[in-house]
Amino acid sequence: MTAQLRIILIFMIIITGMLVIRQIKRKNLALKYTISWLFLLFVILIVSIFPGILGWLSGLMGIELPINMVFFLGFIFTLIIMYRLTEAVSKMSSEITELTQKVALLDKEIKEQNKK
Amino acid sequence: MMLYMKKLIIIPAYNESANIKATVENIISTVPDFDYVVINDHSKDNTLDILKENHFNYVNLPVNLGIGGAVQTGYKYALEYGYDAAVQVDADGQHDVSYLKNLVAKMEQEHADMVIGSRFISKEGFQSTFMRRVGITYFTKMIKSLTGHVITDPTSGFRLANRQVIEYFSKDYPRDYPEPESIVYLLKRNMKVVEEPVMMKERQGGVSSIRMSSSVYYMVKVTLAILIESIRK
Numbered sequence A: 001m002t003a004q005l006r007i008i009l010i011f012m013i014i015i016t017g018m019l020v021i022r023q024i025k026r027k028n029l030a031l032k033y034t035i036s037w038l039f040l041l042f043v044i045l046i047v048s049i050f051p052g053i054l055g056w057l058s059g060l061m062g063i064e065l066p067i068n069m070v071f072f073l074g075f076i077f078t079l080i081i082m083y084r085l086t087e088a089v090s091k092m093s094s095e096i097t098e099l100t101q102k103v104a105l106l107d108k109e110i111k112e113q114n115k116k
Numbered sequence B: 001m002m003l004y005m006k007k008l009i010i011i012p013a014y015n016e017s018a019n020i021k022a023t024v025e026n027i028i029s030t031v032p033d034f035d036y037v038v039i040n041d042h043s044k045d046n047t048l049d050i051l052k053e054n055h056f057n058y059v060n061l062p063v064n065l066g067i068g069g070a071v072q073t074g075y076k077y078a079l080e081y082g083y084d085a086a087v088q089v090d091a092d093g094q095h096d097v098s099y100l101k102n103l104v105a106k107m108e109q110e111h112a113d114m115v116i117g118s119r120f121i122s123k124e125g126f127q128s129t130f131m132r133r134v135g136i137t138y139f140t141k142m143i144k145s146l147t148g149h150v151i152t153d154p155t156s157g158f159r160l161a162n163r164q165v166i167e168y169f170s171k172d173y174p175r176d177y178p179e180p181e182s183i184v185y186l187l188k189r190n191m192k193v194v195e196e197p198v199m200m201k202e203r204q205g206g207v208s209s210i211r212m213s214s215s216v217y218y219m220v221k222v223t224l225a226i227l228i229e230s231i232r233k
Helices: A003-025 A031-049 A051-061 A066-115 B020-030 B047-053 B066-080 B097-110 B130-147 B163-171 B179-188 B212-231
Strands: B007-013 B034-040 B058-060 B085-088 B114-118 B159-162 B193-197
Touching: A003 A031, A031 A051, A031 A066, A051 A066, A066 B058, A066 B066, B007 B020, B007 B066, B007 B097, B020 B034, B020 B047, B020 B097, B034 B047, B034 B066, B047 B058, B058 B066, B066 B085, B066 B163, B085 B097, B085 B163, B097 B114, B097 B159, B097 B193, B114 B179, B130 B179, B130 B212, B159 B163, B163 B179, B179 B193, B179 B212
Parallel strands: B007 B034, B007 B085, B034 B058, B114 B193
Antiparallel strands: B085 B159, B114 B159
8 A cells, every 4th residue: 555545545534534423423423323434434544554454464365456455345344334224224114114103093093082 | 693893994095186085985885884994195185185174084194104004004093993804995996895795705704814806706897907917927826836825816905804814914014015925924824815706997096006117126026025925934
């Protein structure tokens, strides 16, 4: 990894990290769903500071260019995050269905009560 | 002997302002021994106003849930108010409620848990389009190979359910395109599902929940859902 790339990466991570933390503080992001993002940032940061790790890992996995290792890891991480989001969305969707039905039936009951 | 004393008609309605009044009035005059409830699935048109003005019995969903979620609300309503049997009747007028007495009779004779009104036994009335019939035949064959039961009209929404099925559907009902999948769900739980010949009309207005653009999604989704349902225990 070249020095320029490392500097750009570290710079980007600091900015992104600050944005994410600010959003968590403002309660715009739930920590529950942001931990994986923070972890990803942390890993990229470590790798940018100590690029030796990357070379060692690439050698271990038979990947020639360490930078490809960055892409590979980024891709895997993104997939994990997306999978977790799909899971969360599915769960929420069935919870919303449940709540909507409950609200509608309660609303009906209240209206019936008021008629009497 | 009357096994099913309290019977409910569930009418899911999404943007049905053109048909809903006629459909409900027809139900009230044709089958007075049934109660009915309209489930307004957060319609964007003035379906809700029509329901209010005419003092129809309705439940109003504050969020659009799609056909499965709307019908399930009806089953939950049936469970809550202690109905012995519930039947789904579409708001667009394609289901002829004069067949309801046949469905009930069939349920009593056969001690069935669910009776499906099938278009394809007597092969009379509106037989759907060619492409849809191809899809329906495919689901019939698929359900037969997975469960051994022949259901000639697995996509029919015109279905009468007894108390046990109402309970099952209240707990678990597919979100979209629910019919074929929920049949497999019931068959896997050893429910007795039988069919009764009915005639259906072409829809009076409104649009089908299955459009051409989504028919590929429909086939894939329902196929997968049936497969997953058949390996669930």
